[in-house]
Amino acid sequence: MTNGFDVARATRPCWYASIVSFLLVASCAPQPTARPQATSLAADALLTPVPTAPPAKYDILLRNGKVIDGSGNPWFYGDVAILDGRIVAVGSLGNAKADRVIDATGLAIAPGFIDVHTHADADLYRIPLAENFIRDGVTTIVTGNCGGSVLDVGAYLARLDHRTTLNVATLIGHNTTLREVKGDKAGELTPEQMAEAKEIVRKAMTDGAIGFSTGLIYIPGQWSSTEEIIELHKIAAGYGGIYASHMRNEGGEILKAIDEALRIGRETNSRVEISHFKLPSDIAQRIGGADTTLGRVIAARNAGQEVWLDQYPYTASSTSLTTLLPDSILADGGDNAKKILSTPEGVARAIKEMREQYEVKRGRKHFGYAVIAGSRAFPTYAGKSILEVAQIRKASANGGAELLTSATQPSSATDVTMEDQYRTIIDIYLKGGAQMVFHTMAEQEVMDIMKNPLVSIASDSGVRQFGSGVPHPRGYGTNARVLGPYVREQKLITLEDAIRKMTSMPATAFRMNGRGLLRAGYAADVVVFDPKTVTDKATFDKPHQYSEGFTQVIVNGDIVLDGGKMTGDMPGGPIYGPGWDGVVKKRATTEPTTRP
Ligand SMILES: [Zn+2]
Numbered sequence: 270m271t272n273g274f275d276v277a278r279a280t281r282p283c284w285y286a287s288i289v290s291f292l293l294v295a296s297c298a299p300q301p302t303a304r305p306q307a308t309s310l311a312a313d314a315l316l317t318p319v320p321t322a323p324p325a326k327y328d329i330l331l332r333n334g335k336v337i338d339g340s341g342n343p344w345f346y347g348d349v350a351i352l353d354g355r356i357v358a359v360g361s362l363g364n365a366k367a368d369r370v371i372d373a374t375g376l377a378i379a380p381g382f383i384d385v386h387t388h389a390d391a392d393l394y395r396i397p398l399a400e401n402f403i404r405d406g407v408t409t410i411v412t413g414n415c416g417g418s419v420l421d422v423g424a425y426l427a428r429l430d431h432r433t434t435l436n437v438a439t440l441i442g443h444n445t446t447l448r449e450v451k452g453d454k455a456g457e458l459t460p461e462q463m464a465e466a467k468e469i470v471r472k473a474m475t476d477g478a479i480g481f482s483t484g485l486i487y488i489p490g491q492w493s494s495t496e497e498i499i500e501l502h503k504i505a506a507g508y509g510g511i512y513a514s515h516m517r518n519e520g521g522e523i524l525k526a527i528d529e530a531l532r533i534g535r536e537t538n539s540r541v542e543i544s545h546f547k548l549p550s551d552i553a554q555r556i557g558g559a560d561t562t563l564g565r566v567i568a569a570r571n572a573g574q575e576v577w578l579d580q581y582p583y584t585a586s587s588t589s590l591t592t593l594l595p596d597s598i599l600a601d602g603g604d605n606a607k608k609i610l611s612t613p614e615g616v617a618r619a620i621k622e623m624r625e626q627y628e629v630k631r632g633r634k635h636f637g638y639a640v641i642a643g644s645r646a647f648p649t650y651a652g653k654s655i656l657e658v659a660q661i662r663k664a665s666a667n668g669g670a671e672l673l674t675s676a677t678q679p680s681s682a683t684d685v686t687m688e689d690q691y692r693t694i695i696d697i698y699l700k701g702g703a704q705m706v707f708h709t710m711a712e713q714e715v716m717d718i719m720k721n722p723l724v725s726i727a728s729d730s731g732v733r734q735f736g737s738g739v740p741h742p743r744g745y746g747t748n749a750r751v752l753g754p755y756v757r758e759q760k761l762i763t764l765e766d767a768i769r770k771m772t773s774m775p776a777t778a779f780r781m782n783g784r785g786l787l788r789a790g791y792a793a794d795v796v797v798f799d800p801k802t803v804t805d806k807a808t809f810d811k812p813h814q815y816s817e818g819f820t821q822v823i824v825n826g827d828i829v830l831d832g833g834k835m836t837g838d839m840p841g842g843p844i845y846g847p848g849w850d851g852v853v854k855k856r857a858t859t860e861p862t863t864r865p
Pocket of ligand 1: 414415484515
């Protein structure tokens with residue numbers, strides 16, 4: 270059974286679309302057979318109760334809130350009524366009754382947030398409450414990003430039905446596809462492998478994937494030519510799937526990488542989502558700031574290309590330590606890289622290439638910006654930079670000289686060279702690797718990108734195991750950080766615009782029809798929060814802290830966070846993509862591991 274809000278059903282032409290604004294074209298409500306009032310959805314449905322036989326009693330009635338409906342319009346005072354999983358009325362609902370009345374006086378009522386860039390994947394099987402997302406206002410996610418997804422999309426989506434709090438859509442990953450046909454190796458696909466890869470993408474789309482994702486800094490996708498990606502994405506695009514890309518470069522070659530993503534969109538006749546749009550501060554200085562990168566995207570839009578962006582609101586990024594190693598070492602897969610790096614000649618070759626990459630091209634003096642978030646082999650390194658770990662190693666090698674506690678600048682106490690730090694990276698890699706946090710960006714670019722109207726808010730996070738490791742705080746605080754520090758304190762954007770970036774805009778980009786607005790007929794994904802106190806608490810030092818200020822989170826008409834407490838209900842489930850064949854597949858019984 271599905272939860273009844275699949276995308277496929279809602280992509281039919283709808284007369285409503287022809288008379289309302291661009292934003293609403295893609296958000297035209299589904300035409301469910303079970304709910305007669307939704308079929309009479311009209312332009313005046315926004316502020317008046319649905320006229321056809323209003324029920325005597327609603328399931329939930331949110332009263333007297335500041336309604337921020339997700340469109341970007343200014344807030345208004347009103348009530349929101351929910352029945353059978355849908356919003357059935359928004360406006361002044363007089364003496365209407367409900368099983369549960371929630372007084373939202375002094376609070377904001379908004380659509381549940383839609384996070385289109387996550388890495389939740391099969392972690393939802395183990396941590397189905399996904400509390401880090403719910404307590405940050407998220408009710409719907411897109412996973413399978415950066416080229417890494419589950420392989421069996423049908424089994425995955427079926428498994429989630431009423432077994433998680435969140436509504437979940439997934440992309441099919443390019444790297445996942447390549448790994449299945451040729452492993453983690455460099456080199457073009459053979460014609461037979463290409464046919465096999467296309468079949469994987471085709472099946473994923475008919476099983477319900479929402480599009481195709483790439484992660485072009487990761488192996489093996491980084492070795493794929495643009496043409497190869499175009500050929501594969503043509504399959505997903507043929508079913509109406511979006512192209513979501515972690516670009517080939519987010520540093521010195523970023524403009525080229527943007528051009529590549531745009532070309533893939535043009536040549537596949539597909540819309541494009543550029544993931545976690547950002548700019549390191551050294552590159553910003555070189556190319557003229559975020560105006561230059563945003564300008565590239567705006568020019569494409571002006572030329573008629575549909576392209577969207579998303580962003581997490583932090584000055585540090587996070588990914589695997591493997592991305593610090595030279596491409597040439599990784600070219601024949603992880604096992605081979607380990608073989609190379611276990612010889613002195615291989616290490617020397619790696620160090621030579623790393624010098625070129627970090628010292629010559631980027632002018633790096635140390636790895637104080639690169640902090641270990643978690644490492645199975647070295648749990649005590651969590652929270653320490655590569656610079657600091659190199660210092661600790663050197664100090665203990667020197668007979669237990671004083672260990673440093675914190676270092677983002679080289680310290681005279683225990684001077685280490687770049688070579689010491691390269692060796693530290695290689696050693697950690699050989700012993701199992703690490704998840705990293707990279708402090709490379711500046712507030713200026715984060716703010717310039719956030720202000721752009723094309724940019725939605727997305728966490729780039731997985732499901733967090735509370736207390737485990739020192740992961741990037743974005744998994745806990747992304748939305749609250751925008752609503753507190755950026756909206757309320759710095760007044761960078763308006764509250765209504767921030768909500769739009771978290772709701773109707775991502776719904777439009779990913780064609781999640783019937784979600785992302787507070788409108789009669791829409792899925793009852795709703796958040797209630799206090800705009801005066803909402804804020805993130807998670808920091809880089811202490812990331813395991815939930816956001817504050819959300820009092821109620823409602824998913825498909827069921828309350829999952831109530832009075833700040835999780836109810837344990839799991840009303841979430843699959844959102845099927847535009848190519849879905851309508852058949853719910855056999856649900857997954859094992860938990861696949863995924864990586865970008
Ligand atoms: Zn990514």
